[in-house]
Amino acid sequence: MTISVLDRTAGQQEPGPELSSETSLGHLHDQAGHVDHERLPCRVNNPELWFAELPSDVEFAKALCQDCPVQALCLSGALDRREPWGVWGGELFLQGAVIPRKRPRGRPRKNEAAA
Numbered sequence: 001m002t003i004s005v006l007d008r009t010a011g012q013q014e015p016g017p018e019l020s021s022e023t024s025l026g027h028l029h030d031q032a033g034h035v036d037h038e039r040l041p042c043r044v045n046n047p048e049l050w051f052a053e054l055p056s057d058v059e060f061a062k063a064l065c066q067d068c069p070v071q072a073l074c075l076s077g078a079l080d081r082r083e084p085w086g087v088w089g090g091e092l093f094l095q096g097a098v099i100p101r102k103r104p105r106g107r108p109r110k111n112e113a114a115a
């Protein structure tokens, strides 16, 4: 059996707080490994917010993600994995797709235009 090792350190830059949208996924993974977990909002706040029922809590989690140093990596990973639900990378996922907002519980109004 052959085991190959992927050297991801070649040509690696020092991690910075900002991640560009042009950054490769491999580079993003490298940077995520260097980020102190204390800088990740979902690690220092109540993680239930990222899977909350209340739309206001979901919007709060999405806002907290905006300051996350690995937001781009988190979002791309969630898209790749087609996350079934929760807030990932500042976006709300449901059944593997990004949706704009969480609907409140209960039956929709008969006349949505009046809402």
Ligand code: SF4
Binding pocket: 040, 041, 042, 043, 050, 064, 065, 068, 069, 070, 071, 072, 074, 075, 087, 088, 089, 090
């Ligand atoms: S972007 Fe991802 S890692 Fe960062 S706070 Fe949001 S869910 Fe957590």
